[in-house]
Amino acid sequence: MNLDLDDRLDLAEQLLVLLRAAPQGLSEYQLIQQLKAGHSTHIPHLSLTDKLVLFRTHFLVFNALYRLRDQLCGDASAHLQIGPLHIRLMPWQPGVQALVESDPLRDYYLDESNLRDTTERDVEKLLESFWTRMQGDGEKAAALALFELEDGPVDYALIKLRYRQLVSQHHPDRGGSTTRLQSINKAMEILERYYSRP
Structure with a gap:
């Protein structure tokens, strides 16, 4: 539209x-x-x-x-x-x-x-503290929410698919945000700990 x-x-x-x-x-x-x-x-x-x-x-x-x-x-x-x-x-x-x-x-x-009153350094601190607060039980839920997978069954194949979609959508070369891409990568690291098989 x-x-x-x-x-x-x-x-x-x-x-x-x-x-x-x-x-x-x-x-x-x-x-x-x-x-x-x-x-x-x-x-x-x-x-x-x-x-x-x-x-x-x-x-x-x-x-x-x-x-x-x-x-x-x-x-x-x-x-x-x-x-x-x-x-x-x-x-x-x-x-x-x-x-x-x-x-x-x-x-x-x-x-x-x-x-x-918010400076660039304040923004960096906000981004850092977001993932710090999500450590423990909340990190998995936060990562799933970022991937928009909090509802319904989830497996590693679905997570990888969603990860590729989000990276494609938010990549800076396509007008996306570096900060958003960093958050997506961090969420993928967290989800790999819970869902990938050794």
């Missing part, structure tokens, strides 16, 4: 247009690519191989997504499901928002000082 996005709309409204056109939902990467293809002036049109550009683009998109979710909830018109790998517009259900008492991610992304 290639929509020309109206720059009179703010980023949250542009995201709403894209999500309405994709009822099955989209990944963050797909949203960013569609914003770029639609010539949105609300995100940087620079290579995502630069860690700081990647962080700022990610932050702007998630800031807009959380603002949009609050707006849709206030209007009682829809519910926005925001996940790290899947973002989807859902029908409005009364009471869903009431179930979320505290959302630290929402608080983080709505505090624009986190965008303004």
Whole structure:
């Protein structure tokens, strides 16, 4: 899909247009690519191989997504499901928002000082700490989630197939992100420990 996005709309409204056109939902990467293809002036049109550009683009998109979710909830018109790998517009259900008492991610992304004050070194530390936090029981689940294989049976052949697909999709030579590719490689190392046979 290639929509020309109206720059009179703010980023949250542009995201709403894209999500309405994709009822099955989209990944963050797909949203960013569609914003770029639609010539949105609300995100940087620079290579995502630069860690700081990647962080700022990610932050702007998630800031807009959380603002949009609050707006849709206030209007009682829809519910926005925001996940790290899947973002989807859902029908409005009364009471869903009431179930979320505290959302630290929402608080983080709505505090624009986190965008303004984050340096490239801070981004590097965030990336390093992500995998450190995932050590132990959570590392396997995090790696499967990154590969979008958390639901259903998984074997080594499926993991290798998904790995090749993700590397092809996110390789810097094809406009992907070096940081994302590093995360994919790290996830593959973890999954090989659990699934490959000696």
